[in-house]
Amino acid sequence: MDSRRFYIWGILNCTPDSFSDGDPTATAEDFIRRGRELVADGADILDVGGASSRSGAAPVSAEEELTRLLPVIEGLRKYCSVPISIDSFRSEVADRALSAGAAIVNDIHGLRDGGAMAAVVARHGAKAVAMHWRPEPLSGKDILEDLRKLWGQSLAIARAAGIGPERVILDPGLGEGFHKTVEQNLRILRHLPELRAAFPNCELLFALSRKSFLGAVAAEPCPKDRDCLSAAAAYGAYGDGLRHFRVHNVLLTKKILRLGEAVRGT
Numbered sequence: 001m002d003s004r005r006f007y008i009w010g011i012l013n014c015t016p017d018s019f020s021d022g023d024p025t026a027t028a029e030d031f032i033r034r035g036r037e038l039v040a041d042g043a044d045i046l047d048v049g050g051a052s053s054r055s056g057a058a059p060v061s062a063e064e065e066l067t068r069l070l071p072v073i074e075g076l077r078k079y080c081s082v083p084i085s086i087d088s089f090r091s092e093v094a095d096r097a098l099s100a101g102a103a104i105v106n107d108i109h110g111l112r113d114g115g116a117m118a119a120v121v122a123r124h125g126a127k128a129v130a131m132h133w134r135p136e137p138l139s140g141k142d143i144l145e146d147l148r149k150l151w152g153q154s155l156a157i158a159r160a161a162g163i164g165p166e167r168v169i170l171d172p173g174l175g176e177g178f179h180k181t182v183e184q185n186l187r188i189l190r191h192l193p194e195l196r197a198a199f200p201n202c203e204l205l206f207a208l209s210r211k212s213f214l215g216a217v218a219a220e221p222c223p224k225d226r227d228c229l230s231a232a233a234a235y236g237a238y239g240d241g242l243r244h245f246r247v248h249n250v251l252l253t254k255k256i257l258r259l260g261e262a263v264r265g266t
Helices: 028-041 062-079 091-100 116-124 143-160 182-190 192-198 212-218 223-239 250-264
Strands: 007-013 045-049 084-087 104-107 127-131 168-171 203-206 244-247
Touching: 007 028, 007 250, 028 045, 028 062, 028 250, 045 062, 045 104, 062 084, 062 091, 084 091, 091 104, 091 116, 104 116, 116 127, 116 143, 127 143, 143 168, 143 182, 143 192, 182 192, 182 212, 182 223, 192 203, 203 223, 212 223, 223 244, 223 250, 244 250
Parallel strands: 007 045, 007 244, 045 084, 084 104, 104 127, 127 168, 168 203, 203 244
Antiparallel strands: none
């Protein structure tokens, strides 16, 4: 990937209960159609998920996750040439998805599952997103220190599996759904350049689209009405040197980031 430009990851949630775009009536054909629309809008990568990670979401078995995902991935491969990212923390799901045509694993658990996910990524020669994730809120410690610590663990696991840092994209796991307070989210946003400098061989993924944190800061309760806030946050992160953006509204984000390119002369 060319680090001089930006990359938009279009979110494709193949779920009935995702926090802003879940659809209990949608079929695989509907999701394939939506994925093609995201590509037409300018998505460089499609991030496809089959299980909601929102707080309070009902657990989904690996079998159900695969039932939702595989027809969509296989269908998209017939129509779209952009890379597909599989959003899952299960190594068996990632293995099947990569065999079906995905090229990236987006793991909210940051590869910290005992090595199984890293082994799958290595075997397929894929890339991986390692998100900062804890099963409970962090208290009494600095969130930036914890980010550096857990990302370091993720990179060590990747390295042990033969995955170089250039194949790992780091995600700070922004949002209250990932057990971060409003102030912790703001602290991360204020220090993105420092986090980039701490991991110079890795790209960072900015995944703040429609998050409740934005609604809390700007008093916007409806997730779908947060797209302008999401794009504004992406513009700021672009100015801080980030180049990967996971979003729901691809077209709006692309326009905003093109403005960023023009203003900065990149």
